[in-house]
Amino acid sequence: MRAVMEAAEKLRAVHARLCREFGCPITYHHALSPLDELVSSLLSHRTRNADSRRAFGNLRERFPDWAAVRDAPTAAVEDAVSPCTWPEAKAPALQRTLRAITEARGALDLDHLAGMETEAARAWLLALPGVGPKTAAAVLSFSALRGRALPVDSHHHRVAQRLGWGLICSIR
Template identity: 35%
Template sequence: MSDRLPFGDDPRTEILRRTQAALIDAFGRIVRPIDKRRSPEWVLVHGVIGARSKTAVSNASTDALLSTYGSWEAVARAPVAELSDRLARQTFPEQSARRLKACLEQVVALRGSVDLRHLSNLPTAEAMVWLEALPGVGRKIAAGVMNTSGFARSVMVIDSHHRRIMQRMGFVPAKADTARAYDALMPLLPPEWHAADMDEHHLLLKKLGQTFCRPREPRCKNCPVRADCATGQRKPSSPYQPLSGRR
């Protein structure tokens, strides 16, 4: 995994540009204001507790933890049962509590406190490797810390909506996990895209996944990116079928 892999003249890069334009036309701009970029530590906690939970719920839970305990080090010292109660609104509160405590304890063990500022001095790929070594942290969370926090690095956050759409469009192997999807997509991104563009692309695809490209019964007929989608270009009369053999 490198900061940015070499770019060539892959036609899929132009498709991604067209996809971005089509989604902006369909949904409008979805730009994260600079003042909404949180600290990398906050984004880490948000990611670790956020499995299968709505973003607004995880936002509130993360803010409440810091407000209640006063520091992430105090959160790390809290008993799992207590954290589980504090995370009652999360989809998996006990699992979230165990993962969060393990993750923050590991950061404290490595750095002396819950402080990720040292990552700003590392190349993005090295920073993500460091993050992914923490308990409960995978590629999505690591990319989120590097892209959506104040670090604002040019990496793509890929959630289940994003991966599903890229699989249906034919960009990513059907059985690829998040890490493999990331490795497949990063070399194809337009070289002019910076952190904010990648963040907006992710948010637009999430919106597409919630509206048209749903997990079951996707609404291909009126999808704004159907013209560039391998699934959408199948015969209109044919029912949707997963791209189970596509590589």
């Protein structure tokens, strides 16, 4: 328990330094719906921000809603997401994820996550095909949900683990 308390204190010190340097709280750039954020996050994998934003915009311009993306010919979705890295893989993967949401919820909607505890919402998202820990955290944190989650790359996670911060992941 002592190690957990020491790690928590280190984390609070890092937080305080970051706040002094950059200000707190850090403002969000947008407030997408959870479903919009999920699509955006899926497109962003291994892709520069400008390119994934362009692909997201293409989808919004070419299709009236996410159900149309789900049901469209994969080639049409692939063309829309062509600014992304590996559009030939992302298009069918995105459609699989949208179909899984529809099957689980009866509609394309993730608003039910707002009424869930963070860990339960995270687990629900992780059960979707193509959704890993970083994507789930992005949906929870960056969408209009504004949940308590921190999306991190695997190499950042490894450093945090080495610093002992993995011990305090559930401390609030």
